[in-house]
Amino acid sequence: MVHSAWIARRSVLSGRPDTVVAGQRLSSAATGWFGRYGSTMNDLSHVDGRLAGIGLWLRAPGPHDGAKGILERAITAAQAADRAGLRSLWVSESDVEGPTGAPYEAYSLLGALAVKTEQVHLGVVADRMERRAPSILAKIVTGVDVISHGRALLTLDADSSDDADIERLTEALVVCRAVLEDDLPTWSGQHYAVEGAVNRPAPVQAGGVPLVVCLRGNGPWSSGLVSAISGRADVVVVDGGADRVVEAVRLLGEGVDQSTSDVVTGVLGQVAIEAGLDAASATSGLAEMRAAGASGCLIGVPFPWDTAIIGDPALTW
Secondary structure, three states: OOEOOOOOOHHHHOOOOOOOOOOOOOOHHHHHHHHHHHOOOOOOHHHHHHHOEEEEEEOOOOOOOOOOOHHHHHHHHHHHHHHHOOOEEEEEOOOOOOOOOOOOOHHHHHHHHHOOOOOOEEEEEOOOOOOOOHHHHHHHHHHHHHHOOOOEOEEEEEEOOOOHHHHHHHHHHHHHHHHHHOOOOEEEOOOOEEEOOOOOOOOOOOOOOOEEEEEEOOOOOOHHHHHHHOOOOOEEEEOOOHHHHHHHHHHHHHOOOOOOOOOOOEEEEEEEOOOOOOHHHHHHHHHHHHHHOOOEEEEEEOOOOOHHHHOOOOOOO
16 A cells, blocks of 8 residues: 555544654655665755845744634735745644644645735645655645745654664655646655656745745754755754754755765744743844854744734844
């Protein structure tokens, strides 16, 4: 049994990773195909230009905020980000396992925002609560890319504290890149597989859809984690403050294979504005992220996503 870009298994709908080919080793053909997509990619210098600078992160409403008016508020915030010249717009992932999560499906919300904006790139701050099969995710993101005329981002999550998560992330990046870019991707690994996962209509974004890893956890960066991300992901979003950004910038820079690529995976930090505070409260955090070597930063704005914060000149990179 395999995944195609058209088939969603029960495990996808429940938000849990798939293990449909557990124990299966790569064939020689698959190994060669993995080398094509899994090693360092072609020149990615254009990606930093798309995501460098300030991104707006619409943090999830709380359990008592209710769902009424969320779409209208999200559209207003997204259009404010467009006018302010912010580089990207991010929504929080929903929580399928309880009433406390965001009362929307993240990529459906992005699709709605795609037709109401013109400039900002559109992504999801991924977490492990809603983990889709990578082939399905690539197909969903392709739809957002087409609707937005080439502004979609594909995000995967990873836990730096979980060594077992590294192989899954590596395979997910490979499958996503394949479904987005290959005419007829067929591949199998330990955790995921695709067979003839035709993705039409194809993405329209010049340079391809950027692959983003949202890194969680406080564990140290292992060599396996560096290898999984470096060259395969275009950008990694790091939480945990400036020290974690410094570590990511250093290790991802050292992880580049100079024989095949001179491009370093970009690093974005995160700064959250707490409820009741204004944009000026984020300036010290932004300065720390710049000093740490980040190529940009996501500014987390609490619900109801005040446009006065979003358009404040203090939010500059």
